[in-house]
Amino acid sequence: xxxxxxxxxxxxxxxxxxxxxxxxxxxxxxxxxxxxxxxxxxxxxxxxxxxxxxxxxxxxxxxxxxxxxxxxxxxxxxxxxxxxxxxxxxxxxxxxxxxxxxxxxxxxxxxxxxxxxxxxxxxxxxxxxxxxxxxxxxxxxxxxxxxxxxxxxxxxxxxxxxxxxxxxxxxxxxxxxxxxxxxxxxxxxxxxxxxxxxxxxxxxxxxxxxxxxxxxxxxxxxxxxxxxxxxxxxxxxxxxxxxxxxxxxxxxxxxxxxxxxxxxxxxxxxxxxxxxxxxxxxxxxxxxxxxxxxxx
Amino acid sequence: xxxxxxxxxxxxxxxxxxxxxxxxxxxxxxxxxxxxxxxxxxxxxxxxxxxxxxxxxxxxxxxxxxxxxxxxxxxxxxxxxxxxxxxxxxxxxxxxxxxxxxxxxxxxxxxxxxxxxxxxxxxxxxxxxxxxxxxxxxxxxxxxxxxxxxxxxxxxxxxxxxxxxxxxxxxxxxxxxxxxxxxxxxxxxxxxxxxxxxxxxxxxxxxxxxxxxxxxxxxxxxxxxxxxxxxxxxxxxxxxxxxxxxxxxxxxxxxxxxxxxxxxxxxxxxxxxxxxxxxxxxxxxxxxxxxxxxxxxxxxxxxxxxxxxxxxx
Numbered sequence: 001x002x003x004x005x006x007x008x009x010x011x012x013x014x015x016x017x018x019x020x021x022x023x024x025x026x027x028x029x030x031x032x033x034x035x036x037x038x039x040x041x042x043x044x045x046x047x048x049x050x051x052x053x054x055x056x057x058x059x060x061x062x063x064x065x066x067x068x069x070x071x072x073x074x075x076x077x078x079x080x081x082x083x084x085x086x087x088x089x090x091x092x093x094x095x096x097x098x099x100x101x102x103x104x105x106x107x108x109x110x111x112x113x114x115x116x117x118x119x120x121x122x123x124x125x126x127x128x129x130x131x132x133x134x135x136x137x138x139x140x141x142x143x144x145x146x147x148x149x150x151x152x153x154x155x156x157x158x159x160x161x162x163x164x165x166x167x168x169x170x171x172x173x174x175x176x177x178x179x180x181x182x183x184x185x186x187x188x189x190x191x192x193x194x195x196x197x198x199x200x201x202x203x204x205x206x207x208x209x210x211x212x213x214x215x216x217x218x219x220x221x222x223x224x225x226x227x228x229x230x231x232x233x234x235x236x237x238x239x240x241x242x243x244x245x246x247x248x249x250x251x252x253x254x255x256x257x258x259x260x261x262x263x264x265x266x267x268x269x270x271x272x273x274x275x276x277x278x279x280x281x282x283x284x285x286x287x288x289x290x291x292x293x294x295x296x
Numbered sequence: 297x298x299x300x301x302x303x304x305x306x307x308x309x310x311x312x313x314x315x316x317x318x319x320x321x322x323x324x325x326x327x328x329x330x331x332x333x334x335x336x337x338x339x340x341x342x343x344x345x346x347x348x349x350x351x352x353x354x355x356x357x358x359x360x361x362x363x364x365x366x367x368x369x370x371x372x373x374x375x376x377x378x379x380x381x382x383x384x385x386x387x388x389x390x391x392x393x394x395x396x397x398x399x400x401x402x403x404x405x406x407x408x409x410x411x412x413x414x415x416x417x418x419x420x421x422x423x424x425x426x427x428x429x430x431x432x433x434x435x436x437x438x439x440x441x442x443x444x445x446x447x448x449x450x451x452x453x454x455x456x457x458x459x460x461x462x463x464x465x466x467x468x469x470x471x472x473x474x475x476x477x478x479x480x481x482x483x484x485x486x487x488x489x490x491x492x493x494x495x496x497x498x499x500x501x502x503x504x505x506x507x508x509x510x511x512x513x514x515x516x517x518x519x520x521x522x523x524x525x526x527x528x529x530x531x532x533x534x535x536x537x538x539x540x541x542x543x544x545x546x547x548x549x550x551x552x553x554x555x556x557x558x559x560x561x562x563x564x565x566x567x568x569x570x571x572x573x574x575x576x577x578x579x580x581x582x583x584x585x586x587x588x589x590x591x592x593x594x595x596x597x598x599x600x601x602x603x604x605x606x607x608x609x
Contacts, residue, residue, distance in 0.1 A: 130318075133311065142583075143326075145567050146567065147326075222441070226444045263447070263454070267450070267451070270442075271439070271442050274442035
């Protein structure tokens with residue numbers, strides 16, 4: 001047995017990673033920021049110092065604390081005297097609600113259709129891919145504006161439209177992976193012993209997809225947050241009067257020249273959350289799915 | 297090989313026509329759902345009697361069965377006839393056509409900005425990997441992809457129009473009017489360009505033929521320009537076609553922020569004004585642009601590099 005010893009040593013020459021994986025500290029920062037936003041969204045009623053809809057004409061258009069020194073309204077008030085900080089916290093709730101429905105729905109629909117298309121090929125595949133083509137050719141924002149014209153601005157419209165326009169990415173991913181796997185030996189073996197399609201897909205194909213799906217879903221977080229904000233900014237997103245980050249920017253727009261912060265603060269909130277979500281997606285991709293690393 | 301390629305073109309063309317047909321159908325039913333055009337046309341004044349509305353319906357053919365109206369819509373759409381705009385009383389297609397040039401100008405200017413800024417930063421970042429410029433490039437790319445364009449537009453307006461007073465806040469006029477809309481629309485794509493160029497360059501620089509070129513004793517500049525850049529730019533250029541859809545979607549937001557009189561602003565205002573013919577014409581036109589762009593991308597992938605196509609299917 002001693003003859004084998006040098007070989008083992010040669011393998012051990014590669015430096016073993018000790019303790020936490022590289023970049024763990026940055027991940028904890030991302031998780032902290034995202035966690036904070038989710039916490040604020042979940043407990044908005046308790047965390048927010050004021051009622052987001054409460055008007056206070058006497059204290060309207062107050063600057064943020066670094067201009068006024070008034071900690072009662074940390075980020076100042078808008079033209080109706082509503083507290084910007086409280087509206088920001090309640091706005092997080094809207095963003096998070098959209099994300100929490102759209103992403104799982106898109107993952108579920110996209111993955112199921114992608115797996116089916118890649119497995120069945122032929123007519124089913126062509127049909128699914130044609131739907132993908134149609135929506136690629138039909139800008140989602142047009143659909144949102146049309147739908148809002150029919151029903152008036154509604155958050156449920158935003159959720160439906162974003163789901164419709166996001167599932168395709170997951171469908172493409174699942175389909176491509178299924179096609180590349182379906183002729184592998186272990187899949188062929190499973191087919192030979194008569195395993196039904198859903199069992200093969202669920203037991204042998206899906207596990208290979210999970211990492212890529214998690215990465216893609218994280219990278220879509222920022223897309224969803226920015227899309228909701230953009231639609232609310234255009235007035236076709238959240239209901240009128242709701243404190244969404246996008247509609248806060250839209251409301252502050254008319255006062256841009258005199259009260260910069262009314263536009264600056266909600267916009268910065270979007271940028272920070274989107275940035276952290278993207279950084280976390282990049283981190284997860286490097287960690288879970290090294291094959292995608294080169295597209296960095 | 298040639299025959300195979302022609303067959304492929306025919307198939308892709310057919311698929312594109314089918315997609316366009318589905319878009320037409322969607323547009324038809326969606327705009328029907330917005331409301332009764334006859335009532336909207338008649339207005340809210342008391343003179344809009346029941347007979348008046350009925351008369352308009354008869355004139356517009358709204359009383360015909362649905363399939364007849366649908367057939368007529370498709371047949372007219374093929375001839376680029378979407379009816380007359382309720383607001384301008386001109387053929388809807390003419391309204392759209394007169395706005396098209398503004399949107400194309402904006403998109404081109406944004407594209408030039410995206411390439412002009414994104415590609416050089418991406419190339420430098422790849423050549424000097426890990427350096428300050430690499431970090432800067434990645435920072436720009438990250439920020440660019442996390443910033444909503446409507447907010448960026450407003451921030452630019454605040455900085456250059458309100459604070460510095462050097463650029464107009466919106467509208468169309470001389471050269472200065474297009475700077476901010478183009479930069480705002482272009483930055484998101486510039487961010488993508490940086491990432492894409494950088495990764496394509498890194499991959500190419502790692503290849504054998506670059507080592508060969510270097511070992512021949514070529515100057516580094518020649519190696520980069522003649523050997524690396526040419527190969528790295530190929531995927532970058534072809535991916536541009538995929539940006540067309542995003543650009544059109546983006547132009548709706550940008551045009552409303554900067555009051556840029558393009559198709560995006562027209563779509564926005566005609567939906568608000570329930571001007572169906574114009575809504576239909578502009579949605580079909582923009583969708584066609586995207587379909588044509590996708591078709592070209594698809595064909596160029598297949599023609600130029602089958603490997604890329606396989607990778608993107």
